Structures are given as structure tokens and as C-alpha cells.
Amino acid sequence: MLLVQKYGGTSVGDLERINNVAKRVLETKKPQDRVVIVVSAMSGETDKLLGYALHFDPLPDPREVDMILSSGERVTSALLAIALQTLGHKAISLSGRNAGIFTDSYHTKAHIEHIDTQRILQLLDEGQIVIVAGFQGVNEKGDVTTLGRGGSDLSAVALAGALKADLCEIYTDVEGVFTTDPRIEPNAKKIDKISYDEMLELASMGAKVLLNRSVELAKKLDVKLVTRSTFSDNPGTLITKEEDIMEQPIISGIALDKNQARVSIAEVEDRPGIAAEIFGTLAEANINVDMIVQTIGYDGKTDLDFTIPKTELELAKSVLKSFKGSFAQIEYDDNIAKVSIVGVGMKSHTGIASKVFTTFANEQINIMMISTSEIKISVLIDLQYAELAIRSMHSAFELDK
Numbered sequence: 001m002l003l004v005q006k007y008g009g010t011s012v013g014d015l016e017r018i019n020n021v022a023k024r025v026l027e028t029k030k031p032q033d034r035v036v037i038v039v040s041a042m043s044g045e046t047d048k049l050l051g052y053a054l055h056f057d058p059l060p061d062p063r064e065v066d067m068i069l070s071s072g073e074r075v076t077s078a079l080l081a082i083a084l085q086t087l088g089h090k091a092i093s094l095s096g097r098n099a100g101i102f103t104d105s106y107h108t109k110a111h112i113e114h115i116d117t118q119r120i121l122q123l124l125d126e127g128q129i130v131i132v133a134g135f136q137g138v139n140e141k142g143d144v145t146t147l148g149r150g151g152s153d154l155s156a157v158a159l160a161g162a163l164k165a166d167l168c169e170i171y172t173d174v175e176g177v178f179t180t181d182p183r184i185e186p187n188a189k190k191i192d193k194i195s196y197d198e199m200l201e202l203a204s205m206g207a208k209v210l211l212n213r214s215v216e217l218a219k220k221l222d223v224k225l226v227t228r229s230t231f232s233d234n235p236g237t238l239i240t241k242e243e244d245i246m247e248q249p250i251i252s253g254i255a256l257d258k259n260q261a262r263v264s265i266a267e268v269e270d271r272p273g274i275a276a277e278i279f280g281t282l283a284e285a286n287i288n289v290d291m292i293v294q295t296i297g298y299d300g301k302t303d304l305d306f307t308i309p310k311t312e313l314e315l316a317k318s319v320l321k322s323f324k325g326s327f328a329q330i331e332y333d334d335n336i337a338k339v340s341i342v343g344v345g346m347k348s349h350t351g352i353a354s355k356v357f358t359t360f361a362n363e364q365i366n367i368m369m370i371s372t373s374e375i376k377i378s379v380l381i382d383l384q385y386a387e388l389a390i391r392s393m394h395s396a397f398e399l400d401k
Helices: 015-028 045-056 062-086 118-125 151-163 196-204 212-221 274-284 310-323 352-362 383-396
Strands: 002-007 034-039 091-094 101-103 112-115 129-133 136-138 144-146 167-172 193-195 225-229 237-240 253-257 260-269 292-294 301-309 329-333 336-342 369-373 376-382
Touching: 002 151, 015 062, 034 062, 034 118, 034 151, 045 062, 062 091, 062 129, 062 136, 062 144, 091 118, 101 151, 112 151, 118 129, 118 151, 136 151, 151 167, 151 212, 193 196, 196 212, 196 237, 196 253, 196 336, 212 225, 253 383, 260 274, 260 310, 260 336, 274 301, 274 310, 301 310, 310 329, 336 383, 352 376, 352 383, 376 383
Parallel strands: 002 034, 002 167, 034 129, 091 129, 101 136, 167 225, 193 237
Antiparallel strands: 101 112, 136 144, 225 237, 253 336, 260 301, 260 329, 292 301, 336 376, 369 376
């Protein structure tokens, strides 16, 4: 069996934890297993390294930032290799370059283009446990690149796909994917199995167990993905194809995203192409637009509402100044939250939307915007009601049973 395991920053947070990971690997590894381990930097290390760069320049050269940041994962991989060797097993650490991970040249947010697995396979054939520094690769010039937020997960999934691994395990500080955030709803239950599409929706809607880039790549490469805890022997959550799950629940989970801001533009000229101009300008500034609502035009004018990440609000304000005079008014609101109900069972069951809206009405929670897909309903509400909304929905759909 060929396994790819990824250990996050909290799992390798200090030397003792790195040693515990080494012991765990050897305790769970069967003699015939071939194992590739992908590691993150020790917790807090990436922020510390970035702080060094920012000390000299608030906007440092991205190429040099990648050189600095990539060192964190290389340190962890080498330490884990030494720990495994000390415990009596052959192990070797590889940088992204050593592992044959080739990317484009977008420094600090590169995309993996291809992986040359020849060296890894050779080392596995020699009986080595191969430890790869996550979050990094190399471009066509030979420069080090990093993959952005969640990059180590992405490294693990990409390697699992390239190596045709039997399983890719993502080890973190949580036991798997829950029906909702247990910190908000103590009765949240761990999900045993969930489809790629459901996980993609939950990840993009604010669930923080896995980032959607990793899930999207796992679906594309048909990688069976398990997310589980480093600090527990309990089974995690399997993320796989929908047809591999025998009984599909109507609702699998509820996600909360507080990183939302609403932009409301009043009296936009109601003509073909105006939406393309507005959203095209935002796209050029790399501002991600989510929910969009446009009212029916009246007297040649229409109103346009949409949401963006709260972290991009100031940039959006700057960008939309170029349309000064084209609108009657622009309002911004970052005191909002998005609640999303996700489940493939929505495809074959009626009354889901009715239950959602009735539950909100019973709690006197006003809905500002609504967005739907085949397996998701998202609503925008006032931030002060976010946690109440999560608990109410969790109870209404009996996800605690």
C-alpha cells in the first residue's frame, strides 16, 4: 500500500511533537507499506519568517519571500527524517525541488504544473520513508516558489495523485469534518464519509478543516482523502466520490463564514455590459466576488448587491472609486455573516428551502441575500445572529442525532 500522510503545523509544533509523529508513523506503518510524508513548518514559524522580511520592507520582493518562507518546511522535514533514523528506520528528507514538484512562477501563490516522481519512487523502492517539505516547489528558472495558504495540503494531494497513492491522510489538530463548528454547537457530530462536492461547498463556505483548492485537486485526481487528528487514534472523515457513499444524508453540514462584506450599489445604469464593467474591474484587482443580487430595473436604473471577502473591502472601495458619478450611492457593510447548508440529499428532497427560511423566521433573523446551488443554500445575515443561526439550523435538520 502506498500512503501519503501530511502533518500540519500543530502536529509538528515542537521537537517533542515531531518525535511523536515519528513514533506514530512507525507504529501504524505495515512492513509492506510505502510511505511518503509531507510536512508543514513548525507552528508559528511561517509568521516569524515573514516578520523578518517585513522588518526591512512592508512590500518585500515575492521571490525573496519564497526563499525565506520555504525554509520552514525544510527544517521540519529534516528533523523528522533524523527522528525516524534515530528510531531505527531509513528516512530521507526532500525539498520541493528534490521531490520534483514543478510550478508556475507566481511567487507566494504558485500553482503546481507537474511532478516528476522518479526520485521518490526510487527511494521508496530502497525502503526509505520519504519526507517532503510541503508548501513549495520550483519554477522553470529553478527559483523556489511557495503555494500560498494551505499549500502543504495541496502538496500532499498532488503527490498522492502523481504517485497513484492508495490513500492520502491529512493529520491536523481536529478529528475530522464535523456537521458544524463544535465550538459553536457542542452537539456537532463527526462525519464518517462526505463527497468531494459537499466538502468543496463546505470549504468554500467557511469550513476550515480543508481548503477548497486541496479538495478540488483531490476530486480531479481521484485521490481518496482522509482528514484526522494527530493526537487521537479515532478514525477521521473520508472524502471520496459520491457513488462510494452508501447512505447520503439530506444535509451533511452547516458552514459559517464571518469573513464577508456586502457592497450595495444604488441606481446603477440598467444597460447591457454594466455588470461586466463592474465585475471585470474587480477581477482585474483580484477581488473575489461571491453572492450577487440585482433588482429588476426601473426608469433605466437598477440596484446591485454583492459580497466579497472582508479582507478585500478596502481594496474594493479604492477600485470602485473609478466609477464615481456612475451610481447614486455605494454602501459597504462588514458586520455580516454567511451561513451555508450543504448536502447532496437536496437533489432528491423537497422542502429544504422552506425549512431553512421557516427556521430563520422563528428566530426573528432577517435574511439579506440568498444564493443556491444543487447541493447548497447560503444566506447572508447580520453578524450578531450568526451563531444562533448555526445552532438553530443544526437542530432543525437534526444533525445532532
